[in-house]
Amino acid sequence: MKIAIASGKGGTGKSSVAINLSYLLLEDGINVNLLDCDVEEPNCHLFLNNNITFEKETAAEVIIPKINSDLCIACRKCAEFCKFKAQTVFKISNKIEHLFFSELCHSCGGCFLVCPQKAISKSCREIGKIKEKHVDLLSYPLLKLIYGELNIMEAKSPPLIQKVKEFAGKISEEDKGNREDKNNGDGKTVTIIDAPPGTSCPALAAIDGCDLILLVTEPTVFGVNDLELAADMVDSLNIPYKIIINKSDDNDNLVEKFIKKKNVEILAKIPNEKNYAKAYSRGEIMVQTYPEIKKYYQPIMDYIKKQV
Numbered sequence: 517m518k519i520a521i522a523s524g525k526g527g528t529g530k531s532s533v534a535i536n537l538s539y540l541l542l543e544d545g546i547n548v549n550l551l552d553c554d555v556e557e558p559n560c561h562l563f564l565n566n567n568i569t570f571e572k573e574t575a576a577e578v579i580i581p582k583i584n585s586d587l588c589i590a591c592r593k594c595a596e597f598c599k600f601k602a603q604t605v606f607k608i609s610n611k612i613e614h615l616f617f618s619e620l621c622h623s624c625g626g627c628f629l630v631c632p633q634k635a636i637s638k639s640c641r642e643i644g645k646i647k648e649k650h651v652d653l654l655s656y657p658l659l660k661l662i663y664g665e666l667n668i669m670e671a672k673s674p675p676l677i678q679k680v681k682e683f684a685g686k687i688s689e690e691d692k693g694n695r696e697d698k699n700n701g702d703g704k705t706v707t708i709i710d711a712p713p714g715t716s717c718p719a720l721a722a723i724d725g726c727d728l729i730l731l732v733t734e735p736t737v738f739g740v741n742d743l744e745l746a747a748d749m750v751d752s753l754n755i756p757y758k759i760i761i762n763k764s765d766d767n768d769n770l771v772e773k774f775i776k777k778k779n780v781e782i783l784a785k786i787p788n789e790k791n792y793a794k795a796y797s798r799g800e801i802m803v804q805t806y807p808e809i810k811k812y813y814q815p816i817m818d819y820i821k822k823q824v
């Protein structure tokens with residue numbers, strides 16, 4: 517089962533929910549692949565670094581065109597085909613100039629196909645890193661943390677997010693049957709995706725293909741406004757979703773009004789407590805430091821366990 521933790525705005529507590537949920541699933545004997553898809557500023561590892569038993573780094577590359585100017589006849593078919601204006605061709609005093617803007621290229625591969633001279637071949641460009649870490653938090657199931665780190669100055673994060681998900685998919689396949697569930701022997705695995713905030717391409721890339729979205733919001737006017745946008749995004753993908761109110765307080769009615777309108781369920785309310793925030797800022801797993809928080813996560817756990 518793949519569950520994305522998403523939100524319309526930053527700072528609602530997505531990473532906190534993703535980490536605490538991962539911990540509780542492990543406690544219940546369920547293996548977890550935690551994917552930090554907030555590749556512009558991944559932070560889940562900050563809560564888990566003390567328990568790493570294995571780590572590996574892989575370069576994430578995208579395909580880009582490489583032009584053989586000896587074969588090019590300046591027909592401009594490649595430039596006309598490219599909807600992203602990533603290349604242009606012109607002639608100056610009979611000399612052919614081919615300009616390529618790698619940061620605009622979406623690696624669609626179209627220009628390779630339209631070139632009548634077969635003057636375009638495939639080359640690669642590194643856009644970031646994929647990091648895999650094994651985390652030994654408890655004596656039974658293992659948490660695998662997989663996250664992307666976008667290179668500095670890199671403009672587009674969706675390709676890296678897709679690569680993180682593909683990488684995790686391969687690992688899950690390799691793991692099938694290998695993972696041992698010492699608790700009850702059924703070896704189930706849940707994938708938790710910490711999605712980037714917002715409702716644009718990076719968020720869509722992260723939640724696409726998930727079985728369930730948990731939309732984390734806070735009871736503020738901004739929070740509810742961005743929750744509405746996020747709910748519309750999830751509706752457009754036709755994925756079931758539930759709401760989690762983080763920093764829940766006397767203003768929850770702001771969210772509740774929206775929930776009634778949308779006819780969607782609030783699965784959990786996590787109270788606004790200074791101590792919980794302090795534990796988070798110290799890089800602690802909140803349910804470990806304050807086990808009483810587990811009761812707020814119980815409805816989420818019950819729901820997931822029913823689905824798994």
Ligand code: SF4
Pocket residue numbers: 580581597598599600601602603620621622623624625626627628
């Ligand atoms: S691969 Fe696609 S996006 Fe990139 S330059 Fe070629 S046509 Fe444009």
Ligand code: SF4
Pocket residue numbers: 583587588589590591592593594595605630631632633634635636
């Ligand atoms: S399509 Fe091929 S031959 Fe035509 S301008 Fe582009 S690279 Fe040159």
